[in-house]
Amino acid sequence: MERLVRGVRALPEGRPAWAPGVVVLAGRGPVVVAEAAAGWARRYRAYDPEADRGLELPRDQWEEMRTGTVFDLASLSKLFTAIAAVQQIERGHLVLSDQVNAYLPAFAPGISVRQLLTHTSGLAPELPFYAHRERSAQLDLLWREAAAPTGRPDTSYLYSDLNLISLQLILEQLTGRPLDALVHEGITGPLGMASTGYGPLAPPGVAATEDQRRPWAKADRGMICGEVHDENAWALGGVAGHAGLFSTAQDLAVLCRALLNGGAYGTARILGAGAVAALLDPPGLGFGIDQPYFMGELAGHGAAGHTGFTGTSLVLDRATDTFLILLANTVHPRRRTGGSAPRAAAATRLARAVVRAG
Template structure:
């Protein structure tokens, strides 16, 4: 999907920040999504799940899951040495929890340090964000767009003539931001070129693997190039642009490249590296290419805390402003969170931001859910529909990058926040929701009168692709499908009307696919009528429905 320049100009007319929260959604609700940014004055403040309108148990469950991942598993080691989790909703920080160790191991084999030599995680532990750094580069680029120095539909070679070689003359800034440039994912810059100048030239010289615009391929080279581009057009180093344009205005005092030695005691260790021979890496960027570029690169190099990263997230949910300071215009944020890669299903991407990625966004996933992950074990998820932020920072490469994927923990954190948000019954005190695959919700036996029946019910559907609820009609022995409930991301109750030949029973059957799961399905306000009138009103008849593997829920 290409967004014309006219849209970029016209979006400013939306006045996204002028609409009160009460006009577009509800706090603590998953089933009443917002369609505007949060007010620009929304700031992070400490609170409890209850204060934010959330159920505390799912939040506690998410924190417990993270804690368990710091304990040894079946393979003898934990998923990560330590972590800091931060969850916020409508500006209320409902969880900010450290677990485990910032420094735990002495070598690549996982030899544990004596406990008095370890460093425990703390709420303000500083982490190497790895590829989450790409968001800072993207914001720096879009600030130059706002200043009129860069246009996303222009060729990169207009700004970096040396880039326009070997089939790259037509690659646009947009294609770098959306990973549709055709560039290969990575080059061993640190290993195969002798110095920074040669390494940058290697990126400028590289030829595309695929024709630009024909495929999605996540590439560090895209963001390395953008880092060079923004330095060229602004006449300043990337770290200065990020500091002056993002971190200082937002008060992100612990965020930046190449952290000073005075903060070393607060920094989480990453990997023990033998090649290059760096030993236990701590306080320097883990990514070898970023390290070889001096610690400041478009694809990696930023260090930050959970709190600082949440401030950035809230600023974006606010439409680009926080604490009375604006770093982006609302139209720019809107554009960055627009899907430009609709031609490549499963790889939704805005300008710098990943979108709609259930593998780490869990049950917060929707087409507009945005975020990014980092190889060191970091992730940021922004859910504009509920105005929520989920941050999980881990040192999962400490002491080795081969100890496993942190994705289960990422999903657990996002799932906990999503499930803490309420789905209120449509009518009465409760609705029905499946809890096990194959579970059924069945009406009592109904009289069969006339030639037609109408089944009417309310459904809230937020299911992983592959999951579904099939509505069936039958006599209790033989069943026929009359409706299928699928989908996710809409987050609204829908009225479902099924006209069918008469049946003595209806039932809802939940089937589980192979995905990660969503917020779930809720069924409520079930009514059956025929030509002679009302046959069943399940809201008024307590025994009107029988549940096996479904449960009554009130949120």
């Protein structure tokens, strides 16, 4: 595990650095085998586009990255929406083969709940909800796409935020509860994930994201810390099926452990073993399966996980009973294409350590 920790700690020191700060937490069975933080949760006050560099805060205002730092999870939020959906399926309130237009009549026939969860609905990757502040105008965008999807349903994989936003609408209609309540009551509350929830949050202890301005961003919001980074999730009120959750590596470790335990953690059970298998067996419901670009050598025998645009990632591997959480603020002070090579390298180091440990 020393190589894993050493490699992660070096990430903020690169030229260029992959991220200002990073947290890693890895576990096998009931044991946390590696946990470390490096760099800075908040270092910049703004981004200078002419000089192409961050403008630093006064040195005494830099906030050190800690293992308990709270991160904007970005698309890792999708995993919670998927779990909430599978909970309703397990209870018999929702069926994977259900037609979406039974709940959302604007949808074209032939799109199922399963296709939303497996990104095979044909819906476009995203829509400019951020350009509209009125809920009715935002929904009109979705209804137009849903009536005539960009792709043909069930013919190919097309990753789309709209799938999980649509699933959120179904869950809220089905239960009469907002998504944030469903996530708290069904997942984070029972598991004791007290540091996990939707924003806004007070900035201290939260990793900063971006000096969000056009033309590189889709909205002019300035330096963001404690509010959701994703412009569409922000426009939708901060609680969205595809983004909006904040959490810590320690809380995510609890979720990983519960899933690896067949849905239980301590005295709490959020899913049955069969429901967990539905989530994690190929092709996965909400979870990506065996994706080497961020799973490295953990991929290959059913590893499941996801990444988030802000620099977050999670991998769990039932074959070796291991998990890896890597959280970084790669978009601080502005979004860049940092790639997933550091994620894959960390996962490979964990995979090789597990092999050596037998």
